[in-house]
Amino acid sequence: MVKAGIIGSTGYAGQELVRILLNHPDVEIVWYGSKSYIDKRYSEVFGNMFQIVDNVCLGEDINKLAGQADVIFTATPQGLCSSLVNEEILSQVKIIDLSADFRIKDIGKYEKWYGIKHQSPSFIKEAVYGLCEINREDIKNARLIANPGCFPTCTVLSIYPLAKEGLIDMDTVIVDAKSGVSGAGRGAKTANLYCEVNESIKPYGVAVHRHTPEIEDQLSYASGEDVVINFTPHLVPMNRGILATSYAKLKEKLPYNEVKEIYDKYYKDEYFVRVLDENVFPETRWVEGSNFVDVNFKIDGRTGRIIMMGAIDNVVKGAAGQAVQNMNILYGFKENTGLDIVPLFP
Amino acid sequence: MVKAGIIGSTGYAGQELVRILLNHPDVEIVWYGSKSYIDKRYSEVFGNMFQIVDNVCLGEDINKLAGQADVIFTATPQGLCSSLVNEEILSQVKIIDLSADFRIKDIGKYEKWYGIKHQSPSFIKEAVYGLCEINREDIKNARLIANPGCFPTCTVLSIYPLAKEGLIDMDTVIVDAKSGVSGAGRGAKTANLYCEVNESIKPYGVAVHRHTPEIEDQLSYASGEDVVINFTPHLVPMNRGILATSYAKLKEKLPYNEVKEIYDKYYKDEYFVRVLDENVFPETRWVEGSNFVDVNFKIDGRTGRIIMMGAIDNVVKGAAGQAVQNMNILYGFKENTGLDIVPLFP
Amino acid sequence: MVKAGIIGSTGYAGQELVRILLNHPDVEIVWYGSKSYIDKRYSEVFGNMFQIVDNVCLGEDINKLAGQADVIFTATPQGLCSSLVNEEILSQVKIIDLSADFRIKDIGKYEKWYGIKHQSPSFIKEAVYGLCEINREDIKNARLIANPGCFPTCTVLSIYPLAKEGLIDMDTVIVDAKSGVSGAGRGAKTANLYCEVNESIKPYGVAVHRHTPEIEDQLSYASGEDVVINFTPHLVPMNRGILATSYAKLKEKLPYNEVKEIYDKYYKDEYFVRVLDENVFPETRWVEGSNFVDVNFKIDGRTGRIIMMGAIDNVVKGAAGQAVQNMNILYGFKENTGLDIVPLFP
Amino acid sequence: MVKAGIIGSTGYAGQELVRILLNHPDVEIVWYGSKSYIDKRYSEVFGNMFQIVDNVCLGEDINKLAGQADVIFTATPQGLCSSLVNEEILSQVKIIDLSADFRIKDIGKYEKWYGIKHQSPSFIKEAVYGLCEINREDIKNARLIANPGCFPTCTVLSIYPLAKEGLIDMDTVIVDAKSGVSGAGRGAKTANLYCEVNESIKPYGVAVHRHTPEIEDQLSYASGEDVVINFTPHLVPMNRGILATSYAKLKEKLPYNEVKEIYDKYYKDEYFVRVLDENVFPETRWVEGSNFVDVNFKIDGRTGRIIMMGAIDNVVKGAAGQAVQNMNILYGFKENTGLDIVPLFP
Secondary structure, eight states: OEEEEEETTTSHHHHHHHHHHHTOTTEEEEEEBOSSOTTSBHHHHOGGGTTTOOOBOBOOOHHHHHHHOSEEEEOOOTTHHHHHOOHHHHHHOEEEEOSSTTTOSOHHHHHHHHOSOOSOGGGTTTOEEOOHHHHHHHHHTOSEEEOOOHHHHHHHHHHHHHHHTTOEEEEEEEEEEEEOGGGGOSOOOGGGBHHHHTTOOEEOSTTTOTHHHHHHHHHHHHHTSOOOOEEEEEEOSSSSOEEEEEEEEESSOOOHHHHHHHHHHHHTTOSSEEEOOTTOOOOGGGGTTSOOEEEEEEEETTTTEEEEEEEEOTTIIIIIHHHHHHHHHHHTOOTTTTTOOOOOOO | OEEEEEETTTSHHHHHHHHHHHTOTTEEEEEEBOSSOTTSBHHHHOGGGTTTOOOBOBOOOHHHHHHHOSEEEEOOOTTHHHHHOOHHHHHHOEEEEOSSTTTOSOHHHHHHHHOSOOSOGGGTTTOEEOOHHHHHHHHHTOSEEEOOOHHHHHHHHHHHHHHHTTOEEEEEEEEEEEEOGGGGOSOOOGGGBHHHHTTOOEEOSTTTOTHHHHHHHHHHHHHTSOOOOEEEEEEOSSSSOEEEEEEEEESSOOOHHHHHHHHHHHHTTOSSEEEOOTTOOOOGGGGTTSOOEEEEEEEETTTTEEEEEEEEOTTIIIIIHHHHHHHHHHTTOOTTTTTOOOOOOO | OEEEEEETTTSHHHHHHHHHHHTOTTEEEEEEBOSSOTTSBHHHHOGGGTTTOOOBOBOOOHHHHHHHOSEEEEOOOTTHHHHHOOHHHHHHOEEEEOSSTTTOSOHHHHHHHHOSOOSOGGGTTTOEEOOHHHHHHHHHTOSEEEOOOHHHHHHHHHHHHHHHTTOBOGGGOEEEEEEOGGGGOSOOOGGGBHHHHTTOOEEOSTTTOTHHHHHHHHHHHHHTSOOOOEEEEEEOSSSSOEEEEEEEEBSSOOOHHHHHHHHHHHHTTOSSEEEOOTTOOOOGGGGTTSOOEEEEEEEETTTTEEEEEEEEOTTIIIIIHHHHHHHHHHTTOOTTTTTOOOOOOO | OEEEEEETTTSHHHHHHHHHHHTOTTEEEEEEBOSSOTTSBHHHHOGGGTTTOOOBOBOOOHHHHHHHOSEEEEOOOTTHHHHHOOHHHHHHOEEEEOSSTTTOSOHHHHHHHHOSOOSOGGGTTTOEEOOHHHHHHHHHTOSEEEOOOHHHHHHHHHHHHHHHTTOEEEEEEEEEEEEOGGGGOSOOOGGGBHHHHTTOOEEOSTTTOTHHHHHHHHHHHHHTSOOOOEEEEEEOSSSSOEEEEEEEEESSOOOHHHHHHHHHHHHTTOSSEEEOOTTOOOOGGGGTTSOOEEEEEEEETTTTEEEEEEEEOTTIIIIIHHHHHHHHHHHTOOTTTTTOOOOOOO
């Protein structure tokens, strides 16, 4: 039985970790960490957990926690995990960090886009970027896993096969993404009030969103080129879900079947990546509550572009679910243990 | 391995049966019945099932189905199940009917409220009303189970302890209920279009809703009186969930603790019924996707009334979940097998 | 041209006042008061006002404001208006208070339900309760108008004719109300975040909501009895709208036509109160953005009760619209000046 | 007093025409045409119109209608208007067609994208494309106006200044658009049911949407080039609103101020087009219920692209509002007569 501790268990991603781990046959949650709700019963914060979780919230004392847990999930704002990690901690426990602290290898890039100073740069190199379908082998032996961002997960997986195979012009990649509101977190901000978000769609972080360099890094690794993209996220009035619609020029004309084969080459054995049938496009409702990534593409012969689409549940494959998938890889469990969830509809 | 067939698997309740049964360790779905989608792949109708269910939809030939299944769920409009049931069928399979056909013992009452002629009145007496927490013993040996309606499940369970103990004046019971839109079914009607339902709340079926006699029957059995109530459902712009707010006069003044003890007496060993803490009231979000019934009450000393509240997911405990719970009882499985679902939030 | 000042113009009710007054032919807004956004351009707070309102937000200096305005609207939290009002101010300007400070004549009752000390009790008696359809004559000469609460407006108007005519047993009145989220205000609270409210319905303030005594007072005046009721509000995932479903015993059997005549007697000349056709029930979508109150009733012969239903837009007839209606009465304008708004659908 | 007739008054755009025209001081609606609701009272179809509109729905007899009206709005499916128009009709009345029948000058292109045969090709040349801000002069004397599509209106107005000035590479234009559900019409389709649309976002019509050639035509006229674009619409769970996010390469580096001046050059005197402040981006909530088009842009120096964004209310500026704006131009009314609506929030 793997003992898991969660720092930041009272945010949306943290709560989802709890939901998923409660159904995991090989894991026991030993620490419900929180900054705002210390000593409060967890089920008072989240009524869904009533009579399921009896624990009270503990703080963020990582030393104490490291003595009790085998693996620690940090579902916290940027900067916290990097301030907690050190050799002593990593010698005791595995850490799966859901924040951005260890996702970007170039510390200058990290500090510029996030506007904060990195607290433990010495561990950046060691950290493995936990995009499971791509970095599975490296994840197996990692001590510190940088769990990918929600937009990067969805975007990279929907573009990856074509970038890897060199079939699209990487200078032409444009990503237009749409996210549900849970991605904005549980902090009490006027901008995220029901009446402010409901019945509206808006772009945000135009040309400056922090997930841009993360996507660019991963697409650069895949293509072997230095990729610079346009990335525009939008806020959609729904609880969960990310849809990424990406555009690129095909280097040469390709028929549907050839592109389909390429997607299948990379994903046919991937449990969580579902390449949809021709002309069936991803919709967030079909992945809600699950760890699936639905992807598909459409070739536009008129413009010579290909439109690559992906849908995930941002709280699951975009956060907690992928974190558990990483943990499964770390411990040699079957990769979908606790994650073989049928999406909830409607 | 129990072999299950579903007639009406392409409605919302039918699809939810599939979602739940896919996670049930002791059940195999052998028949995906449908009226509108025969020969179509099930996963084309419901994209969440892509790469999970490979079956195509079959028709509603109950004779053929009875030869292949151990248990049949009918998640169909009123009148269909009663037209299919006969001795030969019941001698081969168990039937769990999610429609109203066998819920009301008085055939005259059924025909009056539903406006249709009952097709197999001889089986009404035999059918067991599958409100599991109350009729568990009778369910065990039933051949034909009338799975309760969504409003009755929520309402009856939140009032039952006080009705049974004779603590409220049954002549004063008023039930004001609120339902998500999935309760209206998947039929293509203008009234259920997104733009018609969104951003609005409305009452419907005022004083004439068909769940009224079903609630009255159950409260009559509980109290030993002939109960007549007011029941007013309202349509709420959300996918899932029912909240029932019920009012009654307390026969005599009672302190909080005594009433709490009575609720606990009936429900403390019930896995699915959660009696909330004092002054914490049911909210549909805390039961979404699960089979839980959250109940609580508030005594209003000023008026001498007690307000009894209950929340369920109408598609789960109000339909498919309770149907599986009934099946679990029928086959002697642990009652929450396949149903120990942590509610999804947000 | 009436000069209007608004204290609290950056809340939802305050902003709606601006929207309505901008279309009022006889009014000019001279003061956009705010606590949180002083010196900020109003159109930066509310993007809908871009290129429509050029003003910057001012503070809450009522002395200065009283020198510039003819009428002041206070759309502020409880307690503020009563702390600002005095004889000097009232000798200069009319005040229409959208808070509860002057709605309840019994100061003890006010202080008990609201939990705050009243700052200017000497003006309580003078203040006129601005439920226009009922107190029109008194409003004409008032200096200080207590604009009614949203739930009381909707509830009282839907019950009033029967209470006034003595046709219902006032001891049996139960009000089950449902409100959109704008009623909770624009403050940054976790409980009102999109993801907390969306896809859920919940009761709140059960048996203790502050609008209870206000409703009771008005029903007492109407019926000539000391009325005590049950009032339960619920939060509905939509921006705007209140639906009140009220129940009472009819003192004697009455046919539909007689009750309809009584409603018509009170409302046939009222522009804003629409008594719907038989078996057509109020829905909040049909009044959105307007000052209408849609009411109707259903007699339930089985229980001897009558169900009285009303729908309003809580931000308009429940707040800003009724405030303007009061202003129109005060200044002898046609009562629907600036308020002849066709409801927005969908 | 202009006499207006509406064919298709019981769809969403038709109903919005009614809402707007009821507030127009110079127009009287003389004909509420409908296919599905003939002889039914209009206010029974749309409860918001109760006690406002007393008319019953009439049919689609354009000859009779042409004898009674000065101007006819056709808010009907593609193909109907072109089947009704002829010289006799046009000699009697002005026609403003909200469908696509006369928007595309190349009949072959129309028939290919719409899959239907054009019924009155001889009038295509005469018809004026009613994008008011661009074709104002031609509209003034038109007999037949092709009211633009919702996506084209939003997209073209947000790109127009840069296309016209030749500052962007037209070969690189990509339009990613998002629409509320009212754009799908009021027909009873499963795909538009509340539970199918709510809590999900999806792309549709990828690379084949019918508004593509309309956008291309207009951008071609503006730029003087033969423009081919990518256009991907998405369905967003909200009633109203369109947001278009468009991407293009700048031909040369430009500072913010220069681009801003170009937008201002075209729009500073346009009442309905609001060029937002720097780094304030369009959100559909700020234009709801109004005829405004909010536009802005962001230069991304990293990629050399410019992101052009626009937001409209699809039912107003994207349909009924622009139709009335066209009518105002036709009759020499002030262009915002009846359209100086403050957007509704929240």
